[in-house]
Amino acid sequence: MVRDVQCKGTILITPRDVKLKLERILPTVQKPARYTGGELNEVIKNWEAIETRVALVFPDIYDIGMSNLGLAILYDLINQRQDAMAERAYSPWIDMEAAMRKAGIPLYSLESKHPLSDFDILGFSLPYETLYTNALNLLDLAGIPLLTSARAEIHPLVIAGGHATFNPEPMSSYIDAFVIGEGEQVIHEVIDVFQIYKRSGLSRHQLLSNLAAIPGVYVPSLYRAYYKPDQTIDRIEKLEDQANLPIRKLILPKLPPAPTHFIVPNIETVHNRVPVEIMRGCTRGCRFCHAGMVTRPVRERSVTEIVQVIDEALKCTGFEEIGLLSLSSSDYTHINELVQAITQKFAGRNLGISLPSLRIESFSVDLMDLLKESRHGGFTLAPEAATEHMRNIINKPLSNTQLLDTAHHIYSHGWTTIKLYFMIGHPEETLDDVEAITALCNSVLAEGHKAIGHRAKLNVGVSTFIPKPHTPFQWVSCDTVEQIQAKQTLLKQALRHRDIKLTWTDPKVTLLEAWLSRGDRRMAEVVFQAWKNGAKFDAWQDQFNFEAWKQAFTDCHLEASFYTHRARGVDEVFPWDHISTGVRKKYLVQDYQLSKESKTRPDCRQGCVACGILPTYADLRRNTPSEAWRCPEVKSPSKVRVASSR
Numbered sequence: 001m002v003r004d005v006q007c008k009g010t011i012l013i014t015p016r017d018v019k020l021k022l023e024r025i026l027p028t029v030q031k032p033a034r035y036t037g038g039e040l041n042e043v044i045k046n047w048e049a050i051e052t053r054v055a056l057v058f059p060d061i062y063d064i065g066m067s068n069l070g071l072a073i074l075y076d077l078i079n080q081r082q083d084a085m086a087e088r089a090y091s092p093w094i095d096m097e098a099a100m101r102k103a104g105i106p107l108y109s110l111e112s113k114h115p116l117s118d119f120d121i122l123g124f125s126l127p128y129e130t131l132y133t134n135a136l137n138l139l140d141l142a143g144i145p146l147l148t149s150a151r152a153e154i155h156p157l158v159i160a161g162g163h164a165t166f167n168p169e170p171m172s173s174y175i176d177a178f179v180i181g182e183g184e185q186v187i188h189e190v191i192d193v194f195q196i197y198k199r200s201g202l203s204r205h206q207l208l209s210n211l212a213a214i215p216g217v218y219v220p221s222l223y224r225a226y227y228k229p230d231q232t233i234d235r236i237e238k239l240e241d242q243a244n245l246p247i248r249k250l251i252l253p254k255l256p257p258a259p260t261h262f263i264v265p266n267i268e269t270v271h272n273r274v275p276v277e278i279m280r281g282c283t284r285g286c287r288f289c290h291a292g293m294v295t296r297p298v299r300e301r302s303v304t305e306i307v308q309v310i311d312e313a314l315k316c317t318g319f320e321e322i323g324l325l326s327l328s329s330s331d332y333t334h335i336n337e338l339v340q341a342i343t344q345k346f347a348g349r350n351l352g353i354s355l356p357s358l359r360i361e362s363f364s365v366d367l368m369d370l371l372k373e374s375r376h377g378g379f380t381l382a383p384e385a386a387t388e389h390m391r392n393i394i395n396k397p398l399s400n401t402q403l404l405d406t407a408h409h410i411y412s413h414g415w416t417t418i419k420l421y422f423m424i425g426h427p428e429e430t431l432d433d434v435e436a437i438t439a440l441c442n443s444v445l446a447e448g449h450k451a452i453g454h455r456a457k458l459n460v461g462v463s464t465f466i467p468k469p470h471t472p473f474q475w476v477s478c479d480t481v482e483q484i485q486a487k488q489t490l491l492k493q494a495l496r497h498r499d500i501k502l503t504w505t506d507p508k509v510t511l512l513e514a515w516l517s518r519g520d521r522r523m524a525e526v527v528f529q530a531w532k533n534g535a536k537f538d539a540w541q542d543q544f545n546f547e548a549w550k551q552a553f554t555d556c557h558l559e560a561s562f563y564t565h566r567a568r569g570v571d572e573v574f575p576w577d578h579i580s581t582g583v584r585k586k587y588l589v590q591d592y593q594l595s596k597e598s599k600t601r602p603d604c605r606q607g608c609v610a611c612g613i614l615p616t617y618a619d620l621r622r623n624t625p626s627e628a629w630r631c632p633e634v635k636s637p638s639k640v641r642v643a644s645s646r
């Protein structure tokens with residue numbers, strides 16, 4: 001059992017105390033500007049005059065968290081309310097955390113320097129699983145009980161959202177309420193419910209019950225998981241009538257106005273640029289891709305809107321680079337028109353345009369040429385697998401000829417470096433498939449040599465496949481550390497060429513992510529124990545503490561391989577089955593079976609393949625204009641059956 005050893009009650013320290021103590025410790029730590037706030041476009045409100053105060057928390061360092069678009073959107077939306085305010089907090093780096101603990105400084109917000117325990121709501125962003133121990137560490141640093149069951153009326157409400165929370169169970173003991181899906185509208189409902197609780201003097205339990213009644217909000221303490229003798233899930237039941245079951249992800253029928261007043265960091269961060277989301281969702285259906293499955297349907301912004309947002313954001317921030325963000329940018333319907341409009345409007349500004357996630361087969365030479373004028377660095381392609389057979393299994397169909405033609409075009413149009421991304425560990429993969437990566441890389445480089453001689457370079461990134469919940473591969477087992485190492489060794493030995501640079505991911509980090517991705521409620525205790533054993537900054541190679549995790553499984557009497565190296569039957573109930581993405585489990589099963597036959601499904605823009613999104617969100621689709629949403633229109637309400645999410 002997790003015992004909450006961290007509850008220290010409310011920390012009695014004022015913002016003035018925090019500032020005074022910071023003056024003493026900041027000169028002693030690396031990059032003190034991470035901890036000061038005061039950047040261009042930060043929002044400072046009158047603390048006393050605001051009814052509801054929200055701290056948005058990213059459980060990694062400032063340099064990374066400042067590039068998180070989700071938190072930037074929420075910061076903007078909450079601060080637009082007269083009755084609410086949002087401030088920010090990030091993980092202090094190791095040196096700063098030690099200095100803060102020594103000086104008795106709790107985790108505080110960058111804007112007002114209020115301790116986080118002074119806030120009404122803490123909103124954690126959890127985009128990936130390797131942030132979980134950091135989230136516990138931040139609660140501890142804030143002096144807030146880790147366990148939701150140990151929190152009382154004096155403590156902030158702790159909520160979380162982000163892609164990892166589509167399987168919220170490994171964090172179910174620590175987060176009071178999860179927001180599943182898109183948070184732009186529901187954040188206002190959460191604040192409204194919170195305000196009623198505060199004004200009416202309701203109990204914390206009543207607050208949680210009221211939150212559980214909001215569509216898309218999951219309050220784990222109001223559900224119970226039952227297990228079978230073989231340790232798989234028997235069922236998950238709700239404990240109160242008003243709680244949702246299933247909890248259906250929230251989507252916006254039309255993307256809301258994009259933020260423009262981005263905070264401009266005083267130090268270099270991961271992305272110093274204006275991030276503009278041009279499209280949400282993806283229709284390609286790559287079977288390994290969690291984001292592609294959970295963010296359906298595709299909704300697009302218009303070219304006019306995007307250009308206006310860029311114009312406004314550049315004026316407000318002074319950034320010199322923009323990122324046109326989406327899961328598959330070249331699938332944006334008007335991508336050529338958009339890039340042309342941007343390059344024309346901002347001609348002579350030396351504006352950098354980054355377009356991540358370009359499809360290999362759909363990318364036009366025109367677009368490449370337009371980008372070349374404004375883009376530096378390598379050109380990234382992600383075939384993910386090196387044989388056509390394996391790419392059919394993962395539903396990323398592409399011929400090697402197409403890939404080599406595209407590579408030739410890239411080199412001959414002025415790029416000297418191509419970055420190729422592969423995954424190893426795909427279902428059904430053999431060592432021959434891994435060896436094929438070497439052959440394909442050599443062929444790509446040969447195209448470069450043909451085009452531009454020995455100026456051609458190739459960077460090869462090889463990550464390892466992790467089966468993710470809510471995807472067609474949620475049933476498959478994942479490679480063992482030994483299998484991954486054998487495949488990596490093969491590549492390291494074979495890809496020795498002065499013009500090729502190979503990078504790979506630590507198999508142990510892969511294993512951790514795999515444990516947590518498909519973890520159940522019992523994994524919450526493992527997360528706690530790992531943190532107690534010293535795990536934090538799990539996403540950082542130099543900080544990753546694998547022994548702490550192994551020991552945690554032993555401490556909790558759980559078998560780690562149960563979560564990773566075990567193929568699941570198609571009828572197994574998963575710990576995340578009560579969370580609905582709108583894509584039906586039946587559809588995922590079919591897709592999984594197609595993968596075993598090496599059969600592909602087409603991009604559903606070419607014809608709906610009935611994944612479940614349309615019946616689940618029929619009303620929203622019916623009321624949404626065609627140009628905003630790429631699924632077919634729902635014309636006849638009387639014939640639409642509202643499908644179960646299963």
Ligand code: SF4
Binds near residue numbers: 296297604614
């Ligand atoms: S409902 Fe049809 S068009 Fe929409 S995402 Fe699903 S398969 Fe694609």
